[in-house]
Amino acid sequence: MDAAFGDALVRLLPNLRRYALSLARRPDLAEDLVQITVERAIAHAGTRDPAQRLEPWLFRILRNAFIDMTRRQRSEGTRVDVTENPDILSTDGTAVTEARLMLQATQAAMARLPPDQAEILTLVCIEGLSYAEAAEVLGLPKGTVMSRLSRARLALAEALGIK
Structure with a gap:
């Protein structure tokens, strides 16, 4: 990264914050988006025209980060801090045992999947990468990632007897 790029990046931080706030509508999320944007911009500075x-x-980087964050939040569900709400901790031994058994069955079923399907499930469903990020990691088109993930989810569901 050259000094001119860094100076321009710093000069545009207020603009990025305003745009992030307009998208996220929460100051904490907006700051996270700006940080992600700066990290990605620095990492990909050499690819910029x-x-x-x-x-x-x-702004395109920030918007893509916002979309990724929104998708990730939708798939994760509601986050709850157990230190703030200790009463939500499960003490039901049956539920804990069932969850552990399901986890073991899922791990065993994933181990039996073809390597390309297990890899895409790990990247997207466990590590939380977006389709685009997984495509970049694997060096595949995004559509290929989506179709492999779909096949992997179906195979996993069949192996677990869910489908």
Whole structure:
């Protein structure tokens, strides 16, 4: 990263914060989005076309980060801090045992899947990567990632007797 890029990035931070706040509507999430944007911009500074303006490129990174964050939150469900709500901790031994058995069965079923299916399930469902991120990691088109993930989910459901 050259000094001019860094200076321009710092100069655009207020603009990024405003845009992030307009998307997230929460200051804490907006700050997270700005941080993600800066990290990604620095990591991919070499791929940026210097003939193009920096601001739209940064806004596109921020918007994509917001979309990724929104999708991840939807798939994760509601997060609850057990230290703030200790009464939600499960003490039902049957539920704990059933959850452990299901986890063991899922791990065993994943071990029997073809390596490409197990890998895509791990990246997207366990590690929480978006389809685009998983495609980048695997060096595949996003559509291929989506179809492999679909086949992997179906195979896993069949192996677990869910489908």
